[in-house]
Amino acid sequence: MKRNNWKPAFALLTVTALLFGQGVGTIYAQGTTAPTQAGATAPSGQAIRPAVFTFSNLAKQAKTTYASNGIDKTPGxxxxxxxxxxxxxxxxxxxxxxxxxxxxxxxxxxxxxxxxxxxxxxxxxxxxxxxxxxxxxxxxxxxxxxxxxxxxxxxxxxxxxxxxxxxxxxxxxxxxxxxxxxxxxxxxxxxxxxxxxxxxxxDTQAVTSSADLLREYPVPFVEPGNSTEVFTKIVVPDAADQDVVAAALKVATSLSAQTATKRPIPIMTESEWKAKGELGHVIALGNPEGWIGPLKTLVAEQGIATREQKLGLDYYQMRVNQSAEAKLMLLVSRGKETNFAETIHLLTDKEMNKQLAGNQLTVKQVPRVQAAEQSPISLSLASGGYSHVMLEHGNSRTEQVTLKIPSHWKITGDVTLDLKLKISPLLMQKYEGEDKPQHQLTVTVNGVPYTVILQQLKAVDDNDNYHVSIPISESAIKEANHALTVSFSASMNQKGDACAPENNMGRWVFVDKESSLNVPHEVPAQRSFRYWPAPYVQDAGLKDTAFLLPEKWTGSYLSQFSMLMNNMLLEVSYQKGSSFVIFQEPLNEKALQEIASYNVIAMGDIEQYPSLQKVQGQLLINEAKQLNQYHVINETSRYVAWVQPSIWNQERTLSVFQSADKSKASHGAFLHADLLEYLKNSNEDGQIVVMSKSNEVLSIQLEDHAEKQTKGINEVVGNIPLWLIGVILVVFLIVLVIFIRLLKKEKEKSRRRK
Known part of the structure; x- marks a missing residue:
């Protein structure tokens, strides 16, 4: 067979592989288990069958079928x-x-x-x-x-x-x-x-189809509106460099940002993915030469490494152990002498996503992403995912909507809910000399009602537009951890005479979705977790922020990294959070100079970071500084995080997340979702946060700890009676006088001897 005819031959052999399990399209990979959906469990005493991955190129496929997301084996x-x-x-x-x-x-x-x-x-x-x-x-x-x-x-x-x-x-x-x-x-x-x-x-069926997969991206990897929403994992080469890791994190956070639940996207290495042998949608992202398992064979057969491209996007239909179901894999490849930092925005920028088309795309010239306008963070109904609110006859109340004040904001003034209203002229009529009821709009914020009499409002223009500001107390915000639940109801119907009821049609109150919270604020630069994720996150997004990676990491590490990034970017748009820097141990001289310009976050045990080990005595928590000095039980501690001045630049900040449990440390766990939620919602002014094995989270404020020690000394001194202090002073003076006299006598004796 001639080399220049390999593509048609490969397509034919791939179909053969799907039917008979043999051929170029079949990849054999040693796996620890065969997944339930892909094959039966091996009988007792027999060797477990390794997972076999089968890929079919979809570049010229007119219509692609694959297993539907979230549909179980039962019909419907x-x-x-x-x-x-x-x-x-x-x-x-x-x-x-x-x-x-x-x-x-x-x-x-x-x-x-x-x-x-x-x-x-x-x-x-x-x-x-x-x-x-x-x-x-x-x-x-x-x-x-x-x-x-x-x-x-x-x-x-x-x-x-x-x-x-x-x-x-x-x-x-x-x-x-x-x-x-x-x-x-x-x-x-x-x-x-x-x-x-x-x-x-x-009546959902087990499969769905598509004629243009890139046009539908990010579906099926995430599917907003579906009960689960996230249906993919990201796979990177085992020895991925900083550029690949950063790109994987950017794709992961951009996908999560498009879901309602903001669930993090799991990231794993190729070896971990192969060992699990699970059938599921995959985004495989890396340089073509970096793959060492099933994807190495696929990339070689497809000639991806030799293509002239800045970025390659290739869809494949994937099966495991010749499973009846098929899932999709998107292979994202960077070109020679190209970094993902220059190209990955084709997948992460929404405007670029709209231009994607086909089942395969080879990009030779990458357009630059337009600089996003630095607009302030909006806390409107629209930004919370809500539409306009219409209150009318027969529908005069609403469900609650939730508006969240960003956790990195320090409130500096009075907070108000500024409503933009349109009101039916029928409700604004004023009757003189008649006993007519007044129409009202009631806004309930965190269970506290606030009623406005509509006829007393003054229009801001000739189009029946009105503005209403609802004051919100500081205590209500604090009690609700910066989350406000709002509901609307209106009293607008007129009963009239029982035998001649009023026609209430045409009476309505319209609440514009641009109604919003007005929150005077600043983003503080103090070194504590009170306004986490400040100072790493500002209103403009990640600012002067770098992440320090260990020399060796696992997929579990990257998945926890993804979870941390999601937590930090929940309240700012993804575009504002897509710019960050990654450093990796060991740090060379150039990296040591550059990292001093950033606020730094490190995750994992100190033993993984040579640069931190060298200055271990400067860290808040280390082997010599146990947690028990802060009234914490070392043996029941699970995770610990702290914030302190950066060891590379005292003007910058360093935060470290690590395991406090050696058994967990061996499994690479250093972060928990509950710990991150605590940092978001607690508003506690502490420099150290500890999560115990009972999932209790404690915040330690070092200033308070030092003050308590000083206070204890002062209390001891304060408890000594004044008369006793006087006696001590008298005794001291007597002893001093005796000592001086003895000293003089000794001097006189020495003179006589001379």
Missing amino acids: TVLRFTSEPVTLDGVNESFAYFYSVPRATIGSNNYLEISFSHSELLNGTRSTLTVSVDDKPLKSVFLTKETAQQGKIRIPLGADETALGFHKITITKHSLLTANICDDQNDPANWVKIDKSSFAFL
């Missing part, structure tokens, strides 16, 4: 859209729920099932319940005595209701107690309860 997906029952009161009331359709092949058997109960006193001929999806009514039923204890509605869902993405379910009730229009129907007995067992069933 059940989506619960409420965790608590909701009660609808009054004559007209509605409530909205949301469900998300995952990326999967959807069959025809899709439906909603709404479970409800209601008051037995409702008039069955005048009371109804209506279900709408995306504001389109689908079904209405009467509320009769037969449905009072338990009613169910099953509604088929069509193509529009099962399209990919989020959908809104609106449940609206109109209920009356009697048929007499002169009766007051707004009675506590007029209620309908929607049960939490209500659900949406989607």
Whole structure:
């Protein structure tokens, strides 16, 4: 076979490999176990079969199929859209729920099932319940005595209701107690309860397909809206350099930033990935010459190392042990004499992502990323992922929304919730000489209500726009760890005469999604964890920040690194956090000079860092300085972190995260999610933080510790009676006089002898 015909031959052999397990596309790798989904467990007494990876090039594939994310072996997906029952009161009331359709092949058997109960006193001929999806009514039923204890509605869902993405379910009730229009129907007995067992069933299939994988990136690696969201791991070469590690972290944090849960993306080495032998989506990132396992063979067969490129993006369909299911692998390769620092923004920048297309991309000229505008951090409803709020007849209250004040902010003034409103002119009418009710907007912040009388507001322009500032107390912010829950409700309906009720249509209050928290603040530079992650993170993102890596690391180390980066960048946009520097031990003379310009974070045991070992006596925690001196039990300590002046530059800051448990240290664990959450939320002014084996987290303020020791000495001195102090002084003076006289006598004797 001639060399110039290898590509068609490889494609043919790959298909053969998928059918018979042989050929160029089959990679044999020794694994510790064969995964459950890829093969059966070996019988007792027999050697465990090594995992076999099979890759199929998708460059010219018109349509690619792969296993759907989050779909288990049972057919279909059940989506619960409420965790608590909701009660609808009054004559007209509605409530909205949301469900998300995952990326999967959807069959025809899709439906909603709404479970409800209601008051037995409702008039069955005048009371109804209506279900709408995306504001389109689908079904209405009467509320009769037969449905009072338990009613169910099953509604088929069509193509529009099962399209990919989020959908809104609106449940609206109109209920009356009697048929007499002169009766007051707004009675506590007029209620309908929607049960939490209500659900949406989607006829999802086990596979999905795509005709353009790069266009859909970052799906399927992360899938916002899916219950799990993260479905990938990042694989790097075993001996990846700083450039590869930095690129992997940038991809990991950019993927996490696109999910609601902000879950960290696991990172592992090729050897660890091969040993596990698990079937799952993978982003393999590295230089072509760095691979030593299954990917080495793949890269060689595909000729990736010889391609003229700055950056290569290649999709492969992947199976393990000839599994029926297939997942996707995106192989990210840097070109010769090129660094990922110059190219990885094609995967991490959202605007660049929009230009990606195809199943394979060889980039020879990399466009520069546009410099992001340094806009201030917004704490608006929109930045929190919320849309406009509309309060109107039958829908006069909302669920809670949550706004989080960044933990690295030191509040320096009065905090307000500044609302941008549009209000129906019908609500702003003023009646003279008539006893008309006043309409109100109630804003509840962390359980504390604040009511505004709408007619007393003054418009800021001629378009019915109004501004309202809700003051928020410092104690409310502190008690809630800088997280504020906000809900809106309005009193806008007029009852009128019982026999001639008012028409309340056209009365509404609109809360703009640009309504936001106004928080006067500064980012302090003090050396404590009180405003973590300051000083490493500023409003502009990671500023003058470097990470120090040990000479040798594992995938577990990089996964914890990814978790730390996620925690630090939660409250700033990814683009602001994509610029950071990595140094790796051992540090040469040039690196020692450069690292002095940065605030530095090191993770792992001191033994891994020669530069820290040389100055171990300058570290807050080391072998000679045990935790017990801070009233902490050494034997039950699990993790410890501290902040201090940098050993390379006293004007900069150094933070170290390490294990306080030798058994954990041997497994490379130095960080825990609960410890990071504590740093984010505690607002404690400590320089040392210890997490015990009982998962309790303690903060130690060194100034307080020194003050307590000084205070103890002062208390001892203060407890000595004054008369005793006087006696001691008198005795001291007598002894001094006697000593002086004896000294004079000795001098006189010495003179006489002479």
